[in-house]
Amino acid sequence: MPTLYALKPAFQAKLRPLADRLARAGVTANQITLLAAALSVATGLVVARFAGHSPVFLLMPVVLFVRMALNAIDGMLAREHGQASKLGMYLNELCDIVSDLALILAFAAVFPAWGVVAFAITAIIAEYAGVLGVAAGSGRNYAGPFGKSDRALALGVIGFLIACGLWAEAIAPFVFPTMATLSLATAINRIRSGLRGSGG
Numbered sequence: 001m002p003t004l005y006a007l008k009p010a011f012q013a014k015l016r017p018l019a020d021r022l023a024r025a026g027v028t029a030n031q032i033t034l035l036a037a038a039l040s041v042a043t044g045l046v047v048a049r050f051a052g053h054s055p056v057f058l059l060m061p062v063v064l065f066v067r068m069a070l071n072a073i074d075g076m077l078a079r080e081h082g083q084a085s086k087l088g089m090y091l092n093e094l095c096d097i098v099s100d101l102a103l104i105l106a107f108a109a110v111f112p113a114w115g116v117v118a119f120a121i122t123a124i125i126a127e128y129a130g131v132l133g134v135a136a137g138s139g140r141n142y143a144g145p146f147g148k149s150d151r152a153l154a155l156g157v158i159g160f161l162i163a164c165g166l167w168a169e170a171i172a173p174f175v176f177p178t179m180a181t182l183s184l185a186t187a188i189n190r191i192r193s194g195l196r197g198s199g200g
Helices: 004-024 029-049 054-080 086-109 113-135 148-163 169-196
Strands: none
Touching: 004 054, 029 054, 029 086, 054 086, 054 148, 086 113, 086 148, 113 169, 148 169
């Protein structure tokens, strides 16, 4: 199914010169991975702590975009500059989960907590289903409809609308449960793709 992940090659092409400069400067893929996780955790804590001040939610779209850029850069450093490692593989997957949890759960300060938690859980399930494609022999699976890039866009838009005072409170109870449902559908699609031997 369609997903924003399809735009990744074009996004990487824009970032490749920066990745090349970082590699020449001695920056490693693992350092970038850890930086993205630290930035996400710090942002989640700040937003949750100051959620009563709507402008703090402007951090969400900014940090989510930066995180996606850092994720693309660490991948290029690993693949294109000979920095791939088993440790990097673990850090990449685990730091993604930590980052997702930190950024998603921050919204529990302003949305019904059960829906936010449900979304966090199903997002992790979707990513785990993708990772299991490696064990199944079909490779890491990125099938949609609601992968990491799609989640980032959705959370960024929500954060922007809250910060600008444009959020419609009437739909608040439905937003995160809907995204949880889309994440569950993503997990199912990734499992199906893995069973068919497709990387998605």
